[in-house]
Amino acid sequence: MICSYGCGKEAKFFFKSGKGCCEKSVNSCEGKRKKDSQKKKGSFKGVPAWKIDGFIYKPWNKGKIDVYSEEHKLKISKSLKGKSKGRASTDEKEKLRKQKISETMKKNPLSGGLRKGSGKGKKGWYKGYWCDSSWELAWVIYHIDHNINFKRNDEAFTYIYEGEEKKYYPDFVLNNIFIEIKGRRSFETLDKKTKQKITQFKKPLKVLYQEDISPYLQYTLNKYGVNFVNMYEK
Secondary structure, three states: OOOOOOOEEEEEOOOOOOOOOOOOOHHHHHOHHHHHHHHHOOOOOOOOOOEEEOOEEEOOOOOOOOOOHHOOOHHHHHEEEEEEEEOOOOOOHHHHHHHHHHHHHHHOOOOOOHOOOOOOOOEEOOOEEEEOOOOHHHHHHHHOOOOOOEEEEOOOEEEEEEHHHHHHHEEEEEEOEEEEEOOOOHHHHHHHHHHHHHHHOOOOEEEOOOOHHHHHHHHHHHHHOOOOOHHHOO
16 A cells, blocks of 8 residues: 555555555655645635645635734734733843743853854754854854864843844854854845844954855855755754
């Protein structure tokens, strides 16, 4: 029997429903994961349903409610009033909460502080260094391959944005210079908040934009290929 979830492999595990799967867990089947991924790429606006391998998948809320309507957003906003927003109930408890988080992060000096995982690119660990994007990974690979010492920054710096105090964690430290890797072409293309982080920073800082990171990226592509992001530790 062929796997019931569309991967084309032989079914080795069978369920009460009568379906068979190539994997013990359905969620591990490549066919099931592919279909789930394709369903998630749909949109509630202008796409009434998804058609995948002959099957029609309809949104759960089709014909029930416009999830983008202002009325619906207002209902959600009202329902969340008074609920937790991540802060403790009192200033004293909030201070204690932040202290506990800080102590936990300090136990792992390579984690990059509280900013670990904050980037939008493909993330992961490479030889003990956390990378928030493929550009950061290329930079790390180059410096490790050339035996250049550096470290992941775990020190927070304060800056002011729209009247509020914020924390800024540059990416790395190299020769006592803080390194920030940005996925932009220039300073002018940065958003207002990021510009404030950089302009208010008082220590030596080198920001690497698209043109600056190109040599590191090209080196990594030439040596390890376009799939170098798969070098992240499993």
